[in-house]
Every structure is written in C-alpha cells, then in structure tokens.
Amino acid sequence: MTARADFIERFGGVFEHSPFIAERAYDAGLIFVPLTAKGVHDALTSIFRRASYAERLGVLRAHPDLAGKLAIAGELTEESRKEQAGAGLDRLSPDEHARFTELNTHYMAKFGFPFIIAVKGLNKDDILAAFEKRIHNSVEDEFATAAAQVEKIALLRLTALLPETSK
Structure with a gap:
C-alpha cells in the first residue's frame, strides 16, 4: 500500500x-511527519472549511442520529457506537428514547441534517x-454550530488515533 493509501485508510473516517477530506489534505501536501493529532486536524479542518457548502452538508448528513435507527440496528461506525455508548x-x-x-x-x-454534538464528557x-x-437556532447558526461540532469530533478521534500530540 502507498503512503497515501495508508493515510486515507487510517484517517479517512x-x-x-x-474520506475525500483526508484524500484532499494528503494530495494538497498538508500532511507532515511526524503525524500529530493537531497537525492532522489542522490539515483536515482546512480542507473541510474550504469544501463547498454541498460537500460540508454531505459531511453533516453522514453523521447518524443520536440514539437513532442506526444505533438500534447496530449499524453505527465503531467510532460513533463508542461515542454514543460513552x-x-x-x-x-x-x-x-421517545424524546430523542x-x-x-x-x-x-x-435543518436537513442530524443533530451533531461531540458527546465525549457529556x-x-x-x-x-x-x-x-x-433546535431553536436559525438554519445558518445551526449549520455553523454543527460544523464546529464535526471538527471537535474529528479532533477527539485523532487524539485517540495519535495520542502523542507533540514531540
């Protein structure tokens, strides 16, 4: 496997x-060794923020409902399952469950996308x-809040993958 393929395999989720975010970050030369949670996060969030509105909306829509149908069916990604269980x-x-x-x-x-919150510590x-x-926010404010939460979730996931944040 190439270094690019390894990177996308490891960080594409x-x-x-x-995975397009990891692909673009790698292809743009934004990834530097040694890999750190902060460095990879900075690269990935840079790509996420530069993505089109439709692409960012797609990222938001890729998240599961909290305590929703996918959780009940056991179809969450491993990361989402652990985060929700925690x-x-x-x-x-x-x-x-009825209220959720x-x-x-x-x-x-x-809003047209699921409620997203970094649940770690909550x-x-x-x-x-x-x-x-x-739920009372404007669509514009909530899109910005959800995008910020996606970035926070990404940092938490990267910190778990790359516990050494600096050398």
Whole structure:
C-alpha cells in the first residue's frame, strides 16, 4: 500500500464517511511527519472549511442520529457506537428514547441534517439540554454550530488515533 493509501485508510473516517477530506489534505501536501493529532486536524479542518457548502452538508448528513435507527440496528461506525455508548445513549429509558426520536425528527425536518454534538464528557441529560436549546437556532447558526461540532469530533478521534500530540 502507498503512503497515501495508508493515510486515507487510517484517517479517512475521521470526518464521518467522508474520506475525500483526508484524500484532499494528503494530495494538497498538508500532511507532515511526524503525524500529530493537531497537525492532522489542522490539515483536515482546512480542507473541510474550504469544501463547498454541498460537500460540508454531505459531511453533516453522514453523521447518524443520536440514539437513532442506526444505533438500534447496530449499524453505527465503531467510532460513533463508542461515542454514543460513552454518553449513555445506548441505555436510554423508553421515555428518553421517545424524546430523542421526537427531537431527531423535528431537528432533521428543520435543518436537513442530524443533530451533531461531540458527546465525549457529556451525559444524556447534557446532550438533551443542548438538543432542546439548539433546535431553536436559525438554519445558518445551526449549520455553523454543527460544523464546529464535526471538527471537535474529528479532533477527539485523532487524539485517540495519535495520542502523542507533540514531540
């Protein structure tokens, strides 16, 4: 496998189901050795921010609903499964699950992409409170908030992949 293929294999899923970000970062010469979480994150977020609106919307839409159908069916990416489980979203009561489902449906109808939040360090109550607050945002504000959350998720994933952030 080439260095490019290795890089894309390793980091292509950092932005959920969006390997084009890792491909473009590598092809643009933005990746430097030694790899660090910060360095790779800076490269990937640079590409994400320069992507077209439609491409960034596609990245947002690639994220699963929180505690949604994919989680129930066991079809989340491994990263998403661990992140949601860490916040207790795999252990919701029937009433809590119903509330998340209701919010997911309303949010998707309003914004056209799923509610995205970096769940590490949060519990289900924190997430629900953020959900109930953010659902009142304008589409423009929420797109910016969701994009920032995607970047935060990417950094958390990179930190797990590259625990040495500096030499």
